[in-house]
Amino acid sequence: MFSPDALIASAKRTISLEQDAISSLLARIDDSFVRACELILNCKGRVVVVGMGKSGHIAHKIAATLASTGTPAFFVHPAEASHGDMGMITADDVVLALSNSGTTNEIVTLLPLIKRLGLTLISMTGNPDSTLANAAQVNLDTQVSKEACPLNLAPTSSTTVTLVLGDALAIALLEARGFTPEDFAFSHPGGALGRRLLLKxxxxxxxxxxxxxxxxxxxxxxxxxxxxxxxxxxxxxxxxxxxxxxxxxxxxxxxxxxxxxxxxxxxxxxxxxxxxxxxxxxxxxxxxxxxxxxxxxxxxxxxxxxxxxxxxxxxxxxxxxxxx
The missing domain is CATH 3.10.580.10 (CBS-domain)
Incomplete structure (x- = not known):
């Protein structure tokens, strides 16, 4: 049985590892990030965010953050996309695909369809030489040297880095669009902020x-x-x-x-x-x-x-x- 000191040490180790992973991301905010922002800003449709497993959970959050900060976006489950949900995606959309390995079968299966529709594809992967990264117009590098999981198996540092990069993307787009508190309120009419900014x-x-x-x-x-x-x-x-x-x-x-x-x-x-x-x-x-x-x-x-x-x-x- 773990002692209290051991539990505290474990928590601090996890936080430190993830903090280091986020810090290493700073050096990779470069021309690729700028290009991804430009592609989304020029998009006439919506940003379709896809991801499987833990990456799927992160994709859900990124889509929600984009949508609430002025970039129309929604999540599509890649497995469901192969069984009819591709019909939700139009030629004017941008696909933002998340996969730490860059080889997730359900996403790789969609690549020919994405190409056939002429869709713009942005990837977030931990392997810049992967199938997904090579198929994308631009890849955002989310690789980490080590997961916080002591077995180096459970997605922990990698999902944190992807989430942070998604937030960075959403906020950069927000600022580029000149998104205002009033705009935010229209996306949150039921919240306290919406009431304060909309109610006259x-x-x-x-x-x-x-x-x-x-x-x-x-x-x-x-x-x-x-x-x-x-x-x-x-x-x-x-x-x-x-x-x-x-x-x-x-x-x-x-x-x-x-x-x-x-x-x-x-x-x-x-x-x-x-x-x-x-x-x-x-x-x-x-x-x-x-x-x-x-x-x-x-x-x-x-x-x-x-x-x-x-x-x-x-x-x-x-x-x-x-x-x-």
Whole structure:
């Protein structure tokens, strides 16, 4: 039975071996890498990533990373490709084939079909003199001196190097395309980043009959009734042309009560907060959140280009929308 020290030593040895394998990859980022990027950037179709076994798992990840960073890509199982899935591949596509040995039967079987279709072929192999590497327009060298496996059999260092090279390829393409955070968000609309980069104030604000608002000549009593009915903890105070004159919040009410104001007689124009921070409907909801956080406020009026009140939102709205 292994001792704790032996287990820790084994883990550190594996990490060191894989770290060394990745470091050795730096010297092989050369003209071949540039050519592979150019072929993909000029591709009118998609990148079809293929691989068997452990390389297949890495191929899945590379395809997913490419697709989420601006390079249309998908994975095709090479064995299934020989039984109908070649129909998923068009003449405009680029095939990215992964094989550590470069002689994987299921991939080598596809080479005549790839050539017949006139497809561009990029390979990632650990043997630059292999059948696959020689058939490709460009080969990306993923060879390692030693697997992390003590038997030097299980794909460990080699799959790590291939994964890292795939990430390097995806990010180089991302930067070459000028891919933006907004572009990334469109690929991840269901994620937190997508919500922060796509959701606008107009999508979450209260408007129309839901908007708490009174005119400047309203009484404090009428204002409190409006606040209670609309449930936002605030009311907008409007001028006759619906421009925003001010805002009245729960905090303003507490301050008024502390001063002994007569709730039945007071006019809201005497008690409201004049001006204040506002949001625009086309603003990102995340920007509105930052305004609230920076100024330690819990709600914002929403105004149009003429400073007319068209909506309102609070922290709870942003929380429900998943922006926070």
């Amino acid at each position: 104030v107009e999508h979450v604000m209260h408007s129309g009959d839901e908007l708490p608002a009174v005119t400047r000549d309203a009484s404090l009593r009428a204002t409190l009734l409006e606040m209670t009915q609309k449930g936002l903890g605030m009311t907008l105070i409007l001028a006759p042309d619906r421009t925003l004159a001010g805002i009245f919040t729960d905090g303003d009410l507490r301050r008024a009560l502390d001063k002994g104001i007569d709730v039945r007689e007071a006019n809201i124009a005497e008690l409201m907060t004049h001006g204040g921070k506002t949001a625009r409907p086309e603003m990102l909801a995340a920007e509105a959140l930052k305004i609230m956080e920076d100024h330690k406020i819990s709600s914002l009026p929403v105004v149009n280009e003429n400073n007319q009140a068209i909506g309102a939102l609070n922290m709870h709205d942003l929380l429900r929308a998943g922006v926070m």
